[in-house]
Amino acid sequence: MCLAYLSLQRICFSFFLTCLSHFFVPVSGLHTIVGQYGEAIEVPCNKGNVRPEEVFIAKWKYTNADGSTGDLLVKSQGMNTTLSDNADYHSRISLTRDLSLRISQAKLVDQKIFTCMVVIGADIFEHPVQVTVQKAPSVPTITNQAIEAEIGKLTTLGECSTQNAYPAANITWYKNGVPLTADQTAVKLTAAVHEDRATGLLSTSSKLEYAAVKGDLNAKFTCAIHHKSLTSDLLSGPVTFIINYPTENISLLVTPAGTIKEGDNVTLKCKADGNPPPTGYSFHIKGKKVTVEKSDTYTLMDVTRASSGEYKCSLVGNDTMAASRNIVVTYLDIALVTRGKVQKYVGDRFEAAMLVSASGEAQISWSKNNAKLNGAPRFDKLKYSDSGVYECVATMAGLVKKASFELAVQGPAEISRLTKRRSDDGMLKVLSCEALGSPKPTVQWSINGTNVSATESAFVEGKVIHRITISPTVNLTVNCTVTNSLGQDTQSIAVSTLFDEVTMDKQEQAESSREQTRLVVGVMVGLLLAAVAVGLTYWLYLKKTREGSWKTGEKEDGTLEESKKLEVKQNQKAEV
Template identity: 60%
Template sequence: MRVTAFSACVLIMSLLEQVSGHTTIVGKYGETVEVPCNKGDIKLEDIIIVKWKYTKADGTTGDLLTKSKAQNASYSQIVEYQGRINLTKNLSLQISQAKIADQKTFTCMVVAGTDIFEYPVQVTIQKAPSPPTITNQAKVLELGKLTTLAECSTKDANPVANIVWLKDNVPLVADGKVVTITPSVQTDKDTSLSTTSSKLEYAATKADMNAKFTCAVQHKSLSSDLVSAPMTFIIHYPSEKVSLQVVSAVPIKEGDNVTLKCAADGNPPPTSYNFHIKEKVTRENSDTYTLIGVTRADSGEYKCSLVDDEAKTASTRFTVMYLDITSVPKGKIAKRLSESFEATLVVNASEIAQVSWTKNNVKLDGKPKFDKLKFSDSGVYECVVSMAGLVKKASFELSVQGAPVITKLTKGRSNVGKLLSCKAEGSPKPTVQWSINGTNASESSFVDGRVTYNLTVIPTGNLTINCTVSNELGYDTKSIDISTLLEETTMDKRELPEDSKDQTQVAVGVVIGLIVAAVAIELPEDSKDQTQVAVGVVIGLIVAAVAIGLAYWIYMKRTREGTWKTGEKENGTLEESKKLEETQSQKADV
């Protein structure tokens, strides 16, 4: 009874120790696992016997090794642990080349004095899974159709690894409609390691065209998930919308080529389209249609449609810009002097056009319009009409014609004789005929209907020379006198000689003086006005005397100097000077 009671007591204490001292450790597959004994609660020198045993699959126990204080450890002949177990100095059990089968409870039983202790340890073996592998990846997904996207698997794991599917890093949750996930686990018979697989079926939308799908492997042995490379998919879906656009540069002008481009939102897009250009035209393997050299008649609406579904259409409009100018005078236009003239211009354009006029390349403020034409109005006129990149030009030459008129005939000095200048206006350009032969004949440029003819003559006496200018419309003649003795003033029918002007002024002064004197003599009638009369007479006489003296002085000055319109003095010969002095003396005596 005493033995039985003692044994029962030891058993109870052992069970209590197992319950209270149960430990779990994790070992790595293929490496050495060390299972501790007694946690250091008992000093090694107090231990008499140590025994390691394990729990079998059927719940029974088996011995691994035993060691007494005075003897070395003795190992049991267990096949699965043959050569794989060892006892350390601190009585820990070492298991090399750990296997999944080593996942069990190992118990260290210690006898110290009269006490028996047991320390059970639960060993767990972990094996990290392999990186995920993608298989059966789809190439194309049909819109809205549940399709196997891919399969993801991981091998040689313990415990079993978990696989999660993600879209754009967001986990997918199976709903049986859009997302279906089918997991599976297989265990290797030899290693007891597991392989986990997961198949993803997915119903794609248009938004998934650029989505990135991944699978992630989760496991207790991993600090972070193992994630596969991202996958993207081509999603096929039919066209729902069609668009048509003009891809040519705008504005579109007459003569341009216009390209229409049709597009649909399907994937893949259609390769052929119908273009409705007055009639239906099918373009195989092309999405464009080009109209060559459009005109204003091509303005309007155009359509395109799908070849396999003509109900799906699109349309666009474009307008062809045009510019016409008419009624502009052309070529050479002849008009008579003093006639009226107005250039006409009619613009027909799709928009408001800008108009500018030039004469001989000089810009004008407006279009040519004249109430009375002058010779200077002749020239080349050009109008430029522009609008939206279109430019039209037109030009004409206006010729104002009229019979020639001599505007001035003058004489002057030259080194060898007298220089005659005959200025004329007329169009066509007049020719000149002198009534005397001369030298150094020349003419100026014919500009604005004006020309000047020059001739040098050597007079042999007093002469009257005629200048005659003519064209097919008429002629004009003027004459001028020249002398070898006295220098004469410029003769011009339109101008009074300056000497005549001075003499006229003097004469007028004398007449005014005499009138003042006469009035002063006649007006007073009583004695009170006698003083006024006397003063008036004196003033009148003084004015008359001054006027006579001024006239004489001017006459003498003109007589001594040969006066030309240019104001230059002429130094004559000694014989001419003497004759001039004699003439002046005779006039003074008179």
């Protein structure tokens, strides 16, 4: 009985709402919401402003695009929600506490007008809501890519596509980040949209036909997807295409690019602007043609000055498509007329002679025993110190050449100085014999005919010094003899005993004292004679002056007083 009563009550409510629908108070304006495909959608009743406790009856219905309608559910105050038997919504709809309609797993068929009808007191209100559904597209991919494209020929480079979108997505092609615009001549774009019958989702594709130019070699092509559900575009990965075009120009590169010196290895590299590049080239080397396969280089090993000249490369089988370069090999040669070991005599004149052969101006420097010289060795009169190893270094453009010779200045042995002195403690005599000559002189000491040993200094610049130390008890005659293969020299020196030298020193001191006394006396006598001479001269001058005054007649004509005054003046002059 209860179940029958409830069923009858629902039927009455439904009939009541259907009747009242013809007398509802409409609400102006159509609210629109956007749902995402596969997700839940909540359709608010009166934008969520309905107070459920005031609603006596609430009903949701829909209107299709073709104008057909249908009921979804009914909720009366204090009773459970009643769902319709609509197969599309029976398991996907529910009513929220604020009377919003919740649709789970949104589909494209949900794009319609959903209307919320409510009874509040004696009034009936309807709130229609337009629902649209969107589906974001997949990331684009480029398929059916061309392996290569011929320059100037319209070629299908690839097809960009995206799947399962709603509404349909838009596709734009880019080359190096710049959008391509169809002109049907160099760029042709063909778009297509395909619908999935089961879901209604749309897939979009765009085919690019393109006439390539040379500048497209290594160019990166991409495509982008634009869709209202996306905040930013979806980009594909970049693709490149092989652009084929014939060779129009050829060039020849030479390595090293700068100065080429004798002994260098020189590489010739032929380069063509066609794509794909030639697999081989012909190199024209000094009138001979050499063809290389699977390579674009040819190397000249250890070039010489004879390698200078014009070199050329060309396409195999087409010598008119060629490029050439002129190669200049830098060289430097030096030769010393004076070389090896040169022997000259002390006092001779000598000048080093050198010949230079070079492709340019060379810088020349000289050194002696590794010490730099200001110029080439030139001597008007050779000395022993001029002996040594002389080296010439010539440089030019990275080339360095060296040549050297050894100069040996020779001369007969001679004694340049023979000296004697006391030792520091005054108890011995030290004799030194300084010998010049080359080859090195040997030195022999002889004391009253007896040879003695000596100490020897280093032989430097044709000079060696021998020293002996003796303590003579009698007066001696010491001989020094120097000898080499070119001559001999002997000198003697007298050496007294230390006692005789002391006595002689005292005599010399006494004689020196006497000489000083004589010198003082002589100076005094000279000064005295000089004073006498000055006085005598002055007296004669006065006498002569007075005689001259009388001759003028001044005394006869003057008074006695004037004569006295004159004598006083003469006396004053004499005193001065």
